Amino acid sequence: xxxxxxxxxxxxxxxxSAKILVFTYFILITFIxxxxxxxxNLGSINFRVADQGIFNFPYIWHFNSYIAAxxxxxxxxxxxxxMSNEYSNRTLKQNLIDGLSKKEFIASKFLTVTVxxxxxxxxxxxxxxxxxxxxxxxxxxxxxxxxxEYMIAYFVKLTGFFAFCMFLGILIKRSxxxxxxxxxxxxxESIVYxxxxxxxxxxxxxxxxxxxxxxLESMSNLIKEPFSRLSAVQTAATQLxxxxxxxxxxxxxxxxxxxxxxxxxxxxSYRLLKKxxx
Amino acid sequence: xxxxxxxxxxxxxxxxxxxxxxxxxxxxxxxVYGILGPNGSGKSTTLGMVLxxxxxxxxxxxxxxxxxxxxxxxxxxxxxxxxxxFYPYMTAAQxxxxxxxxxxxxxxxxxxxxxxxGLLDRKDSKFRTxxxxxxxxxxxxxxxxxxxxxxILDEPTNGLDPQGIHQIREIIRKIxxxxxxxxxxSHLLDEVEKVCSHVVIIRNGKKLYSGPxxxxxxxxxxxxxxxxxxxxxxxxxxAHPGIENVSEKxxxxxxxxxxxxDAETINEYLFEKGLSxxxxxxxxxxxxxxxxxxxxQTTAV
Numbered sequence: 001x002x003x004x005x006x007x008x009x010x011x012x013x014x015x016x017s018a019k020i021l022v023f024t025y026f027i028l029i030t031f032i033x034x035x036x037x038x039x040x041n042l043g044s045i046n047f048r049v050a051d052q053g054i055f056n057f058p059y060i061w062h063f064n065s066y067i068a069a070x071x072x073x074x075x076x077x078x079x080x081x082x083m084s085n086e087y088s089n090r091t092l093k094q095n096l097i098d099g100l101s102k103k104e105f106i107a108s109k110f111l112t113v114t115v116x117x118x119x120x121x122x123x124x125x126x127x128x129x130x131x132x133x134x135x136x137x138x139x140x141x142x143x144x145x146x147x148x149e150y151m152i153a154y155f156v157k158l159t160g161f162f163a164f165c166m167f168l169g170i171l172i173k174r175s176x177x178x179x180x181x182x183x184x185x186x187x188x189e190s191i192v193y194x195x196x197x198x199x200x201x202x203x204x205x206x207x208x209x210x211x212x213x214x215x216l217e218s219m220s221n222l223i224k225e226p227f228s229r230l231s232a233v234q235t236a237a238t239q240l241x242x243x244x245x246x247x248x249x250x251x252x253x254x255x256x257x258x259x260x261x262x263x264x265x266x267x268x269s270y271r272l273l274k275k276x277x278x
Numbered sequence: 279x280x281x282x283x284x285x286x287x288x289x290x291x292x293x294x295x296x297x298x299x300x301x302x303x304x305x306x307x308x309x310v311y312g313i314l315g316p317n318g319s320g321k322s323t324t325l326g327m328v329l330x331x332x333x334x335x336x337x338x339x340x341x342x343x344x345x346x347x348x349x350x351x352x353x354x355x356x357x358x359x360x361x362x363x364f365y366p367y368m369t370a371a372q373x374x375x376x377x378x379x380x381x382x383x384x385x386x387x388x389x390x391x392x393x394x395x396g397l398l399d400r401k402d403s404k405f406r407t408x409x410x411x412x413x414x415x416x417x418x419x420x421x422x423x424x425x426x427x428x429x430i431l432d433e434p435t436n437g438l439d440p441q442g443i444h445q446i447r448e449i450i451r452k453i454x455x456x457x458x459x460x461x462x463x464s465h466l467l468d469e470v471e472k473v474c475s476h477v478v479i480i481r482n483g484k485k486l487y488s489g490p491x492x493x494x495x496x497x498x499x500x501x502x503x504x505x506x507x508x509x510x511x512x513x514x515x516x517a518h519p520g521i522e523n524v525s526e527k528x529x530x531x532x533x534x535x536x537x538x539x540d541a542e543t544i545n546e547y548l549f550e551k552g553l554s555x556x557x558x559x560x561x562x563x564x565x566x567x568x569x570x571x572x573x574x575q576t577t578a579v
Binding site: 003006007010011014016089094096097098100101102104275277278 | 330331333351352353355357358359361363364365368372375376377380381382
């Protein structure tokens with residue numbers, strides 16, 4: 001296993017574009033901290049975002065994992081191109097001739113994907129911890145380490161998304177087209193959801209219940225938007241007479257759906273590679 | 279004799295097209311083999327199948343004793359197929375280091391192998407800056423990293439300039455002299471003739487001949503004849519039991535022999551039948567003629 005990771009690391013470490021994208025990604029995650037410095041001066045009122053409770057434990061786990069997940073596209077580019085470049089440079093063929101099995105090839109890629117997700121999760125954990133410790137109103141250990149399931153969900157979400165990217169890279173063999181296809185897929189899911197919601201199953205939950213099994217939708221469902229959960233927003237909503245009745249938690253069935261898709265994508269990647277003549 | 283690779287009824291079909299058709303042959307240790315065939319005859323497909331990149335349709339192949347996985351066996355093989363494939367953003371040495379990792383061999387041979395192919399001074403240059411000849415030489419260095427039991431080369435001189443071709447052939451000769459088994463696929467006859475001891479000739483995926491290069495030359499040769507009455511000449515030749523095939527081209531009749539026969543014998547035979555020759559010469563085919571003759575046959579031997 002270590003050998004497979006070493007092989008993949010060797011391939012990535014000398015690629016300048018991969019390095020730049022990975023660094024950008026991690027730097028951008030740290031930029032979440034910059035939100036803290038956003039200040040508005042509305043006349044005499046001094047509004048500071050950091051004071052609105054977004055960095056309070058345990059809410060910060062939710063908020064940061066949601067925001068950081070938006071940045072995953074940077075790593076997605078790296079993953080799609082690390083797959084498709086093997087085709088365009090024909091190095092996949094050479095790897096196999098040199099004695100890597102097709103199973104090992106997929107394993108080395110998926111391990112890399114998992115390691116990327118793991119590092120990203122750890123990194124986010126540290127950034128959030130530091131931010132929280134600096135700004136949170138509560139710093140008791142029991143509160144700090146509650147709601148940790150957001151970190152698990154973040155990891156599963158990234159792994160699932162990257163496994164999808166990996167599959168697309170193998171399927172389409174060209175990075176630009178694979179990323180384009182990812183976008184088209186996303187639109188397609190939205191369209192199908194729209195049709196289900198507004199045409200076929202009007203005024204019912206059925207459409208949502210179907211859509212949560214779609215690959216991208218299931219991943220985005222994992223961590224729901226955290227903004228309406230902010231106390232300031234909640235208060236405003238109550239005053240306006242509309243109450244948010246939303247479940248922000250992480251659900252095991254959602255996690256299972258994403259893990260299921262991850263398995264499917266890895267398996268399909270292997271099947272595809274196995275059946276193809278290079 | 280130790281068997282390195284054996285193929286049994288190996289077949290590859292692309293839809294209705296049969297690229298490799300029931301191909302069987304065996305590679306023994308210590309020989310230099312050539313797979314000879316015109317372009318599109320199935321050489322690369324055959325190599326692709328034994329190298330784990332093309333899925334076979336039917337048949338079997340076995341590496342070494344036959345009880346190792348193909349991908350594990352390939353770690354003991356050095357192979358380059360058509361184009362040299364490396365990561366363009368890595369240097370020569372970095373690319374070779376990666377191959378070492380894949381093949382599970384220590385990295386200390388990188389410099390030694392680069393030296394053999396004359397690229398040691400360019401080891402820290404990026405692969406994308408290399409010329410085709412250099413890329414091909416790097417590929418050979420990479421194939422040698424594990425001191426392979428067999429070196430497989432597919433059209434190693436394709437697309438190179440004469441100097442590059444010469445360099446590659448020198449390297450191959452040097453490696454062969456060291457006792458490494460080599461399998462060389464080529465459509466170039468003189469390449470095979472110059473380098474190989476054994477040859478497998480294929481056409482349309484079918485095996486036409488396999489055996490030592492010398493043996494292919496050991497046919498009984500042929501006569502070229504001319505007489506006033508060409509019609510009679512041909513009839514008489516066809517009637518002779520020692521003659522396999524008669525054809526006429528540009529007013530010269532060619533008679534291919536089934537058994538050893540010297541020119542005197544045929545001359546006497548024809549004279550007895552009342553025909554005098556105006557031209558008679560006995561010749562042996564060059565490998566090139568043999569090859570063309572073999573590959574032009576519609577049915578396999």
